[in-house]
Amino acid sequence: MNLSRTSVMVALSVFAAVISPAPSRAEDTIKIGAPLSLSGKFVSYGAAAKRGVEMAVDIYGGKVGNKKIEILFRDTQSDPQVAVNSFTQLLSEEKVNFLIGPIATPMAMAGLPAWRRTRALWVVPGATTPLLEEEAGKEPMLFHTFPYGYYYHLALARSLREKLGPGKTVAIIYSDDAYGREHLPYAQKYFTQEGFKIVAEELVRAGATDLNPVLAKIRRVKPDLLLGLVQTTDGIQLTKQVYVQRLNIPYLVGTAYPQLKQWQDASGEAQEGWVGVTTYIPGLKAKADPKYPKLFMDSDVWKAEFTKRYNREPEFIDVGAYVSTCMLLIAIENAGAVDDKEKVAEELKKLDVHTMIGRGHFEPSLGGTLNQAFADVVVHQRVKGADAILYPKEFETADKFEQATYAK
Amino acid sequence: MASLIFQIVVDSLLLGGVYTLMAVGLSLAFGVTRIINFAHGDIVMYGAYAAFFAFVSLNIDPLLSLLFVAILGAIGGYLLFKLTLDRILDAPGINQVLLTFGLGLVLQNVAVILWTGDERSTTPSYAFDSWFLSDDIVVAKGRLIAFGLAVAFVVLLLAWLRWSELGRATRAVSQNRAAASLMGINVRAMYALSFGLSSSFGTATGAIMSFLLPITPFMGFPILVKAFAIIILGGLDSIVGTVIGAFLLATAETTIAYVVPQGIGWAEGVAFFLLVIVLIVRPTGILGTVGRDA
Incomplete structure (x- = not known):
């Protein structure tokens, strides 16, 4: 049987049309x-x-x-x-x-x-x-x-004020990118509103290798809380260097990064005591x-x-x-x-x-x-490698903030 | 005041060690091949991942895995050179720039596909330890180890270049490619060897960075930028110049960060301003020779 090239092409086209799904x-x-x-x-x-x-x-x-x-x-x-x-x-x-x-x-x-x-x-x-x-x-x-970020600071300031009492001092570290600069005014507003005294505000460069100069300045003002307004990569760096420097600040507060498994894995033992905010956390x-x-x-x-x-x-x-x-x-x-x-x-x-x-x-x-x-927003704290929920009241699994390990 | 100055000196030295590690491999490769390897930061990144997986999967300390990671880096770098750069050695310089830049992007994207963009870090105990020299002066053990290794690497490299047969051949190629070739030195083999060694330093640096910096597929670029600035400052083809450049940059950044209010935000800008000044006053860098004859 002799089949011309054209008839083969036509047959293949018809076959393809039959087997291909109809376009939705x-x-x-x-x-x-x-x-x-x-x-x-x-x-x-x-x-x-x-x-x-x-x-x-x-x-x-x-x-x-x-x-x-x-x-x-x-x-x-x-x-x-x-x-x-x-x-x-x-x-x-x-x-x-x-x-x-x-x-x-x-x-x-x-x-x-x-x-x-x-x-x-x-x-x-x-x-x-x-x-x-x-x-x-x-x-x-x-x-x-x-x-929005300001809900983080509202919840953090409120929960920390409720559980730590009045008259505490805060040092803020913020990154020089949009994240740090956008969060800073809200942190200032809500922490001040809840009666905290801001004793230091230090800028860090996003992606900085060495945070020691900033940490050394903060050590001198001896705050009760350190608030780190940075993103995850800088959060890891900050957490490790705060620990290595043994800053002796009782309460360490981050934003969203303490909930992230990658931050937890990368921070190792330095994560203990860090407070963070989230919308969802396993255990809720x-x-x-x-x-x-x-x-x-x-x-x-x-x-x-x-x-x-x-x-x-x-x-x-x-x-x-x-x-x-x-x-x-x-x-x-x-x-x-x-x-x-x-x-x-x-x-x-x-x-x-x-x-x-x-x-x-x-x-x-x-x-x-x-x-x-x-x-x-949920406020949680890393305690013994797990999350304790401290805010809002209906989800609480712990009733007080723990101090950072080295500050106890 | 005295304690502040002492802390600045300590921090500058420790940061200088980290910067030396970042830059020395890049300087070696350029010194011999005259090719700026824009994938160097990504090679460091692969070293960091290798050390990370050795740490979490096999429980091998980064300081132990460093040796194996360095050997893997040497093999990988040698192969990379033979498969890619060797073929365009005589092409215009822009081709080499584009090739290494492209290689860097490929390496970065492969890392994202394999390991996602999640941040990681090794967590050996010394990465969390420190010594207090006084109430104010703290020495982080992890950084001190990095400093010690940087010194050891540089000394070993200089000794190899000075006293070994291959090292002398490498220097000969670096100084005059044509003359070295006439003396019977296989120039391309020396190029491949130095590129392999450079990659070996890169991956070893990655193993050390694995406990100092967060590991991500994107960690290479900032390292490359810093290393590039250092080798330009010190002199593109000089290992000793690179070391001087690293410590100069670290000292400038640290001093600004301590002394100027909000100085850490200025530190990098001021350090790069210093780079511009050095280049205006001495275009070859502190100890470099590249461009001197031009």
Whole structure:
């Protein structure tokens, strides 16, 4: 049998058309853009957020109503310029009406101008430094689902004042990057408001090899508390060098880093006594939401489910991205599974759920963001290699702060 | 006042040791091959990861794994040279810059894929220990060990260069490539050897950094920048100049950090200002010869 090349090509084309899946029609799918740092220096944030988003979509069943959920992940590479491209591509080419992410403030700030061109419904489960709030907090389509940094300082100052009593002195170390500089005024405000006296404020360079000069200056003022407003890498360096220097400061206070396993592993014995803040910590006992128990489970059940999937304990970004995605999906479903940002925004504002990280309900933040959910902050302390929870009252597992090991 | 000066001296010496470790490998490779290895910081990073995994998986102290890590670094560096740089030795300098820069990016991204961006650190007991010389003056044991090793490395390297056959051949290639070739020295083999040695110093430095600095796939770039500044300050092709540059930079940074209010934020800027001044006054660096004949 003689077959011409053309007939073979035609037959192969027909065969390929038959076996290839039919492309999903745009109206059958709801696309959600997820610009996240999946490589580069913020990769740990982006990877955690991706896990949270994927788990939420999976547990939700992959559909809202009869429409398939398609998450379009884009890697910002932890680079602001690439973040701009990611936002532009998602909003202008893919024409998504919903965005979730990024986590790191610099990436969110980089994407802001591109976002302003379409003003898609934007869920941000991160960006703790209030730059985003200053620039876009009044935007009705921005839904911020992570406490801003000032909530950290409010909770820290309040819990430390409650348990240590009045008249204590604080020395603050802050990094020269956006994180340190943005946190400093809020730390000053809330610690002063609670009656602490700030006796030193020392700047450190982000990524500095040697912190001894700063620590030597702080040693001289003999504060009761040391507050370190730095990010994780500098947090490790600070923790180790404070320990090596035996500063004799009774209470050591960080921001988000003491909850991170990488900080704990890298800090070794120096982590003992450090106080930190978070939205979620293993051991937090939260009950399932009565209306959505399959999505917002008992925190222990959710933790077990997460650990089974990813073979690791969840961290705060995993949980934050999970609950934020679930809330967005519920709102889309409640709006009639439509790809309409206005209707979904209305539904999102109405939501009031009980999640593993507290009440999920949007209301104005202290600093003026119109739609802020999850302002509850947990204060914890590393004691004998585990976490003691000291604030808020309903989650307490310890009733007093321990002094740093060498200060006892 | 006396205790402040003494603390500045102590901290400068200890930081100078760390900086020497960061820069000496880069200086050796450049001195011989005249190629600036922009992947050097990433080679240090791989050494740190090797020491970290030896520590957590096999419970081997970084100071013990240092030897094996250095040998692995030497083999890796030699292979890297033979597979890549050897092929473009006669190409324009920009090709070599782009190649090593690209290699650095590849090494960094492979590290992210393999080990994620999480911060890590080895935690041997001496990394948390210190001696008090007085109430105010503290010597961190980990840094003192780094200082001691930096001194040992430099002495060994200088001894090797001065008294061994291969070391003398390396110096000959460094001083005059054409003449060394005419004397029967295999120039390319010397290049590969010095690149391997440079990588060996890099990975050994990484093993030491594993208990001094947080280990991440991105730790290499700041180390490269610092090392680059030091070898320019000291003289691109001089090991002794590199040591002087390291201690000069460390002293400038430490003094500014102690003496000037909020000085640690200024320290790096002032140190690099010092670099600019030295380059204006003496463009070859303190002890360098590169560019002198140009």
